[in-house]
Amino acid sequence: MASTSRTILICSGKGGVGKTTLTANLGIALARLGLRTVVLDADFGLRNLDLLLGLENRIVFTAQEVLAESCRLEQALVKHKQEPNLALLPAGNPRMLEWLKPEDMQTIAAMLEKQFDYVLIDCPAGIEDGFKNAVAAAKEAIVITTPEVSAVRDADRVIGLLNTHGVTPVQLVLNRVRPKMMASQEMLAVDDVTDILALPLLGLVLEDEQVIVSTNRGEPLTLNGSSSPAARAYGNVARRLQGDDVPLIDPSKEGRGLRAKVRRLMQKKIF
Amino acid sequence: MTVREILDKLLRRQPASASTARDRLQLVLAHDRSDLSPELLDQMRREIFEVVAKYVEIDLDEGDVSLETEDRVTALVANLPIRRPLAVSQSEG
Numbered sequence: 001m002a003s004t005s006r007t008i009l010i011c012s013g014k015g016g017v018g019k020t021t022l023t024a025n026l027g028i029a030l031a032r033l034g035l036r037t038v039v040l041d042a043d044f045g046l047r048n049l050d051l052l053l054g055l056e057n058r059i060v061f062t063a064q065e066v067l068a069e070s071c072r073l074e075q076a077l078v079k080h081k082q083e084p085n086l087a088l089l090p091a092g093n094p095r096m097l098e099w100l101k102p103e104d105m106q107t108i109a110a111m112l113e114k115q116f117d118y119v120l121i122d123c124p125a126g127i128e129d130g131f132k133n134a135v136a137a138a139k140e141a142i143v144i145t146t147p148e149v150s151a152v153r154d155a156d157r158v159i160g161l162l163n164t165h166g167v168t169p170v171q172l173v174l175n176r177v178r179p180k181m182m183a184s185q186e187m188l189a190v191d192d193v194t195d196i197l198a199l200p201l202l203g204l205v206l207e208d209e210q211v212i213v214s215t216n217r218g219e220p221l222t223l224n225g226s227s228s229p230a231a232r233a234y235g236n237v238a239r240r241l242q243g244d245d246v247p248l249i250d251p252s253k254e255g256r257g258l259r260a261k262v263r264r265l266m267q268k269k270i271f
Numbered sequence: 272m273t274v275r276e277i278l279d280k281l282l283r284r285q286p287a288s289a290s291t292a293r294d295r296l297q298l299v300l301a302h303d304r305s306d307l308s309p310e311l312l313d314q315m316r317r318e319i320f321e322v323v324a325k326y327v328e329i330d331l332d333e334g335d336v337s338l339e340t341e342d343r344v345t346a347l348v349a350n351l352p353i354r355r356p357l358a359v360s361q362s363e364g
Contacts (some may be wrong), residue, residue, distance in 0.1 A: 148292075159343075160304065185287035185290065186288050196293075197343075268274050270272060270273065270274060271272055
């Protein structure tokens with residue numbers, strides 16, 4: 001029995017900013033720290049968490065069957081082969097969109113909290129029924145966004161809704177940061193985003209091609225101890241959740257050449 | 272002001288887009304958070320001017336009513352320069 005189980009909603013409002021990638025990598029990273037972790041795919045209309053984890057062929061049952069009592073919870077949980085501390089539970093079947101209610105998500109989360117240290121809920125994009133179902137089960141939340149106006153705007157809407165639902169704490173992960181563009185002031189700075197959204201920064205993930213490679217393979221970057229920038233960032237998020245004081249990277253310190261130096265000079269505030 | 276911003280001004284080229292993004296975001300979020308459309312804000316601005324104009328003569332060209340946001344708190348800020356107080360009429364009604 002996990003007495004201090006944490007149920008964390010991973011949400012963004014806008015689609016395609018990296019919710020599922022974060023859920024998969026954070027799930028693996030926490031499991032590697034020895035924590036019993038389950039990732040719950042609340043996006044069952046368009047589910048993809050199974051694919052990122054390489055578990056797409058192993059799903060037999062979903063939370064739907066568990067709630068209908070046509071199978072036990074243990075039968076529906078898909079254990080990760082290489083990382084036995086991690087399990088996946090799809091919320092439902094893509095054909096049964098109308099089925100799930102906020103109370104159902106609460107029931108599922110309560111069942112999972114009894115046996116896991118971390119319950120990570122991969123939230124669907126948008127702020128409609130899928131979001132409302134997922135948020136009902138959440139105690140705390142991680143909002144993920146990218147330094148783009150549309151993603152930040154949608155994140156702001158989601159933060160407002162999380163506040164009205166009493167979800168706390170809410171922390172921010174800034175994804176797909178391009179240090180070069182930030183340095184030439186063609187991308188919103190980290191401070192711009194954290195000031196506007198007024199959330200504590202839990203993680204900063206640099207744009208990293210390895211994310212696409214790992215998605216192709218169905219092996220999250222954190223699985224094999226990759227040293228790529230994104231892998232390190234996800235690992236750091238896991239450690240910060242556990243209370244470790246891991247310093248954030250400074251995007252302006254990335255790059256050592258003359259060009260990087262000139263870019264840093266251009267950012268210097270004179271008055 | 273950063274070195275880049277000064278160079279942009281001197282060379283008269285477009286400023287870096289990050290500051291534009293920041294300004295546009297702050298404006299749109301002030302509206303999102305207050306659930307006020309620009310039209311509604313405009314209507315409210317006119318009505319506020321009308322009410323205030325009953326008591327004091329205000330400079331309409333300098334006056335401004337806008338939404339400002341800081342730390343997720345949105346405030347309606349009215350800045351209405353007064354030219355001079357209107358003589359209060361003695362007759363009631």
